[in-house]
Amino acid sequence: MTDDKQNTPVDNQEEIQMDAEGKTGLSELSAPLKSATPEIRSLRDLIDQVTGRNLTGIEKEADSGIAEIWPFPFLALVGQTEMKLGLLLALVNPLVGGVLLVGPRGTGKTTAVRSLIDLLPAVWHSKCHYGCLPEEVEIGGIDAICPDCAIKYGNGEPLANLEPVRLVELPLNSRLEDVVGGLDERAVLHDRMRVRRGILAHADRNLLYVDEVNLLGDNVVDAILDAAAQGRYTVRRGSIAATYRSRFTLVGTMNPEEGNLRPQILDRFGLRLLVRGLDDPSDRLEAYQRSQAHFNNPRKIVDLYAEETMIARDEIQSARDLLPEVTLPDDVAKVGLGIIESFKIASLRAEITLFEAARAHAAADGRKKVTVEDLRQVAPMALRLRRSKFITEYFENQEGEEDEILAALDKLPSSKKKPKRKKASASKKKKAQN
């Protein structure tokens, strides 16, 4: 399990302003690039460029050590543009409300999530057991933080450090006690009753990654939902109780072949990414070669992508910094609301995710105003799988749903680019259903 502490969700309570910037597509990003690297104009550009790189002929390293410390580079993942874009948008703007990757086994979902480690932006992590942050004093007064932190705050001592967001994994076999925390036995030995922090407290201001989220026990799911809804949770053990902050970006993966996801938890995921296998045999070969190269010599592969990875991390940080200034013009908001209305989606989270993802998309593109083109790029991942009441209908509904979203988008004025449609053979989808 990863370390504790936390990070700051992006503060982007900006006022909505009128304006429409004509820029479409992806424009240049601010950070200067090294001359050795071909011109990279946006995160999307970076993904596209790096995806095409060939990596044959990597020798096995004599002693390659532990592969875990050299996770497969995110940018070395072949294809899967939507998956990559969705994950990056969630890093840029935590308010998109989490990401669910839906797809069969062996399509790189887990690899993709774990590879985010090298791209995670820096945020304020509390130094305190309970996750207190100075901003809470500004909002709720001195009583909003624990007594120890109140004293520190009074003395002008820092309550938080600026550190990278962490990827906190919630293992499938986690017990409720691991998830919410239990009595700290060491503290009991020292005559201090204290509740140990659980995974949810460790996930505060971090990414909470749940592999096979559809297979989690109901009590664990309920605890996650509770914390996600409140941004905090309380553990009671006998006479003592402790409240922990727990504001996390939920990243889940699931294979619908293996079981359903309760509608309540599905609704908690903002972006829904469909991860199908690679269709093109040459892509599959490339993916195979890269994964073999990583297996044989993980450090070499990480080194090969180090420069682009650094650029991508800087771009994500710049986009996060820009995000508070990114506004959603009324006319663009109206277009978005029209799509949702025509699509008859009940959950209000649809708007939140659609608009917040569009803001992230604009920020990643270095723009301060959301355009209809931003909506178009993010709408499929924000809106799909929202109407279906039963998870078993995921893939059945998907086809028609997708067509409707795209048809609705096509009717919009000045449509330049259409989002690329993944061609999945009927047989493959059949398989996914069973």
Ligand SMILES: [Zn+2]
């Ligand atoms: Zn505290």
